[in-house]
Amino acid sequence: MQFLNNYKRIWILARFELIRLFLTKRGIIALAAFATVWFIILYYLVSSAVAIVSSDVFQDIAKQLFGVLGLTDLLKWPVPELAIYWLIAAYLFPSFALFSASDQTCSDRTRGTLRFISLRATRTEIILGRFLGQVLITAILIAVTILATVLMATYRDLTLFDDGVLQASKLFVDLSIIVLPFIAMMTLLNSFLRSSKMAIVVCTLIFGLGPFVIGLLAYKLPIASQLNYIFPGMQITELLGQTEMALTNYSLPIIQSVLFLIIANIIMKRTSL
Amino acid sequence: MSHIIQAKNLNKNYGHKHALSNVEFSIEKGAPVALVGPNGAGKTTLFSILCGYIKPSSGEVLIMGHPPGDKALFGKLAALPQDAQLDPRFSIAHQLKFYGQLQGFSAKKSQHEVERTLDLVGLLDVLNVKPSELSHGMRKRVTIAQTLIGSPEIVLLDEASAGLDPLHAREVREVVASLSSDITFILSSHDLNELERLCSQVLYLEQGCLKEHQTLTTPSSDKCRYFTLRMKQQEEGIIEALQQLESVSHVILTQDREFLIKAVAGHEDAGTDIDVLQLCHKNNWQYAQIFNGKTLENQLF
Numbered sequence: 278m279q280f281l282n283n284y285k286r287i288w289i290l291a292r293f294e295l296i297r298l299f300l301t302k303r304g305i306i307a308l309a310a311f312a313t314v315w316f317i318i319l320y321y322l323v324s325s326a327v328a329i330v331s332s333d334v335f336q337d338i339a340k341q342l343f344g345v346l347g348l349t350d351l352l353k354w355p356v357p358e359l360a361i362y363w364l365i366a367a368y369l370f371p372s373f374a375l376f377s378a379s380d381q382t383c384s385d386r387t388r389g390t391l392r393f394i395s396l397r398a399t400r401t402e403i404i405l406g407r408f409l410g411q412v413l414i415t416a417i418l419i420a421v422t423i424l425a426t427v428l429m430a431t432y433r434d435l436t437l438f439d440d441g442v443l444q445a446s447k448l449f450v451d452l453s454i455i456v457l458p459f460i461a462m463m464t465l466l467n468s469f470l471r472s473s474k475m476a477i478v479v480c481t482l483i484f485g486l487g488p489f490v491i492g493l494l495a496y497k498l499p500i501a502s503q504l505n506y507i508f509p510g511m512q513i514t515e516l517l518g519q520t521e522m523a524l525t526n527y528s529l530p531i532i533q534s535v536l537f538l539i540i541a542n543i544i545m546k547r548t549s550l
Numbered sequence: 551m552s553h554i555i556q557a558k559n560l561n562k563n564y565g566h567k568h569a570l571s572n573v574e575f576s577i578e579k580g581a582p583v584a585l586v587g588p589n590g591a592g593k594t595t596l597f598s599i600l601c602g603y604i605k606p607s608s609g610e611v612l613i614m615g616h617p618p619g620d621k622a623l624f625g626k627l628a629a630l631p632q633d634a635q636l637d638p639r640f641s642i643a644h645q646l647k648f649y650g651q652l653q654g655f656s657a658k659k660s661q662h663e664v665e666r667t668l669d670l671v672g673l674l675d676v677l678n679v680k681p682s683e684l685s686h687g688m689r690k691r692v693t694i695a696q697t698l699i700g701s702p703e704i705v706l707l708d709e710a711s712a713g714l715d716p717l718h719a720r721e722v723r724e725v726v727a728s729l730s731s732d733i734t735f736i737l738s739s740h741d742l743n744e745l746e747r748l749c750s751q752v753l754y755l756e757q758g759c760l761k762e763h764q765t766l767t768t769p770s771s772d773k774c775r776y777f778t779l780r781m782k783q784q785e786e787g788i789i790e791a792l793q794q795l796e797s798v799s800h801v802i803l804t805q806d807r808e809f810l811i812k813a814v815a816g817h818e819d820a821g822t823d824i825d826v827l828q829l830c831h832k833n834n835w836q837y838a839q840i841f842n843g844k845t846l847e848n849q850l851f
Contacts, residue, residue: 282621282654289651301639389634392603393696397624397652550603 286398290406291413298377298414311373315422318365319429326361327433348518355440358430362423363448367455367517370419371510374456375480378411378463380473382545387471391550400545408464408538412453415460419452451516458509458530461537468544484508509533554579554704554734555600560609562595562758569595570606571758577751579703582726582735584745586850587755593738594632596755597708600736601629613704625653628697629706632738635689638682642668642692645681646699653700660699667695670725672718687714694722698729706736711744723748746846754850775813777823778841778848783807785835795829797822804848807838 298304330339330352343349351360382403385391394403427441462483466476487508494501505511509530516526553576560573570592577583585593598604599611602619616622636645643664650660668674671691681689690713697705707726711719719741726735726748739745745752754761781788784807792801792811800812813822823840830837 285654286652289648293648296644297639303639385637388637389631390637392601392629392631392634393636393649393693394652395603395619396601396627396629397649399619399621547605549598549605 283399283402286402287406287409290394290398290403291410294381294407294410295413295417297410307377311418315425318369319362319422319425322365323358323361323426324429327357327430330357330361350518354444356427356430356437356444358426358433359423359441359444359448362426363451364517366419366422366448366452367513370415370452370456371459371513373418374411374415374459375463376477377414378460379467379476379480381407381411381464381467383467383471383473383476386550395550401542404464404468404538404542404545407467408460411460411463412457415456416449416453419456420449423449423452454527454530455510455513455516458533458537461534461541462509465537465541465544468541469548507533507536552579553577555611555613555736557611558609560596560599560611561607562592562599562604563607568758570599570755573609573755573758573760575753575760577734577736579734581750582730582737582748583751583753584749584846585736585738585753585755586742586745586846590757591755592758593755594708595758596753597629597631597706597736597738600706601627601631603631625700626702627704627706628699628702630690630693630697630708630710632708634693636681636693636696638680641678641680642673642684643677646692646696649696650699655700663699664695667698668692670698671695672721687718690714691718691722694725698725702733704734704736706738708738709740710737711739711741719744742846742850752846752850774815775822776844777811777813777826778804778839778843778845779809779811779826780838780841781807781809782836782838785833788835791829791833792826795822795825797825810844810848 298308329335340349340352343352348364351363354360382391385394391403398406423445427438427445430441431438462480463476466479467473470476470479488505491501491504494504506529512526512529555575555577557573557575560570561568562570573592573596585596587593595604599606600613600618602617602623611618613620613623613627636642640648643661646664646667647657647660650663651657655663665674665677668677671694673688673691673695676684676688676692681692684692690710694707694710697707710726711722714722723744726737729735730748735748737745737749779792789801789803789809792798792809797814798811799814802810802812804810811822811826823842826840827837829835
């Protein structure tokens, strides 16, 4: 019974995050900005790129280019819109997830709101609830953009719908897993930082300087290069070609996420509110 | 009586600063308890430890047999932490309903609780208003309302009436008084008159140490009986005149126009208060108040 209460509180906390994005003025403005960006991407970038990739004139150039990048298999996809979408979304959604999840507990902690909540939910529940909320938000937005891409392709060629839905379902799972460690990393940063801006700055430093520092360490101690596996998105380049289903492509982001959440929970439990 | 809060050897250090030093006390279920002390005495630190917001450096606290922050206390212990604010992006009703649901109430029951608690603090009309649209005092009352959601057994109010106008401060006092038969309130305030009216037990903190842990005694149980007389204006020769009364043992000027009168030992029923009032009447002295006993301020300082 007790664990049911835990799940219930986690769900209530997650649901509150959904409301924060979809039913508040600030959230709706953010959504409008998101929709605008994706309209530009789909209308100008994806549809233009599809025209280029599909045209007989440019097909050889596209094959060469995709071949160099190890993305030849993408050209075989029945719905080229989804191939272009995938190339963009695989990098754009992690960045978006970092920004949208940058304020999971920071401002609530600074404002003192977390004090009201912590008398009604454990810190672990708060961490998991907020994380789950952000995952759901990102998943919904991924689903909407994929659906828009499929509809765009169907508008061009009605026969693409079935293949599009099938391919889109797989991409939805792939993208949702890709963003997990990025959101979890923000959960971790939020467990001790007091502002979302600072969380983004620290995140930028981690991604900007982290590989450089690890590179230096690895120069002296080769095994230190394994530290690169702590960076979310390590597997994206391999996953991008969609050539084979490597288990690490899915297990690595999940392991990273679990690790970040465990550390976030430990810090959160020790931090003063 | 059962102890609902027990603290043993409680210490909290911030670097080299001792915010709390070996604080030890127990609180029984019942009448409100006052937490008093000058600024920086450690009141908010103690509140934060009781709520589980911070951990003590050493020592132990048990609230209804559970450590602070334990899930067993959800819905049983509520608090108004100093300076804590609601989220400015959501309406009052939405946030309080969210808290109700976290406490295990259904959406419908939570809505009912929100309306009930806001009504208690006289703010039923701000249900759909955002916190940023409210005055400081109204925001304070809303945060007091959130402490009353459900049926808490302990409510900690840190400076609950600070920033409230006299009328609303009185309303808050009335809410505390009316609910104190079901809820044990722990109040921190600089308004000693307010605490005196409401509380029967006082925890006095000074520089992180618990200096006093006393029950405000009823006058009949005092070994020595005291009265506190406040005059409307300064009267010449009043101390001498009071000391000449047979039932008066000693008179001290505690502050401007306020006198602490000690009755003659062993003459508890000597009618000292009647003598004092008759003296005022005879000399045509205007008194503002006569208080049966020592004021809390005089007891503590």
